[in-house]
Amino acid sequence: MRNEAKAHDAEDPRVQRGSDEARVRPQELERLAHRAALDAYPEVDFDAMAMAFNLMRAANRLTRDLEVSVNRPNGLSFAGYRLLFTIKAVDGEHPNELARLSSVSTGSMSSLLQTMDKYGLVVREADPTDGRRSVVRLSGKGEAVVADLCRANNLREQQWAEGLNSEERQTFTSLLRKLLLHHPDRRMR
Structure with missing residues (x-):
């Protein structure tokens, strides 16, 4: 019976040798x-x-790794870093547009901007074309934080990219861009 259990364990993907409980590999x-x-x-x-x-698994795993390995140790969430980097990339923008570019709700963006404002990383300026709206820009401190975190995130991204050769990275990136440009019909079939 013991040999049958060992044979079953070898076939069962949930069993990891040396662990106290069965886990999915x-x-x-x-x-x-x-x-x-x-x-x-x-x-x-x-x-x-x-x-x-697998795309969601990889994205979640990468996001979690950057959160734990780079951003939290530097005092920011990954969402906070992503927002600051987006502001840097577009050189300031309206909060609603930042929410769209960051793929978060306007409520989440509002909360995130309050946190970044509290840390002194962003400034809000009146929109010169519409005084009722504001444009969010990086403060001097925000610029410095983005520069430091951009370097740290990219060093970690390089470690992740080592799993693919140069040609595979180019192909993968090209396919991701293609997928990002595809907009399926919102209606279910």
Whole structure:
């Protein structure tokens, strides 16, 4: 019986040797998700599901890593850094447009801007064309923080990019750009 249990453990993707409890190995999650999807929806287009599933997993893992390894140790969230970098990239913008560019709700943007304002990293100026609106720009302190964090984030991004060769990185980046430009119909079929 003991040998049968060992053989079963070797086939079970949830078992990690040396751990107190069975856990799903990251490399096995896609296979388990495929099985679950087929069970829930037998007509599943697994290529489409795998693309979205793995893209989200990779993006979440990278975001979490940058948050923990770079941004939090420097006193900012990844969302805070992303906002400051976006402001730098567009040289100031209206809060609603910053929310759109950052893919967050206007409520989240408002809260994030209050935090950045409290830290002295942004300044709000009246829009010269519409006094009812404001334009958000980086303060001098914000410029310095973005410069430091841009370098630190990029060093970590380079470590992630080492998983692909130069040609693979170019192909992957090109495909991501193509996917970002695609806008599926919002209506479900």
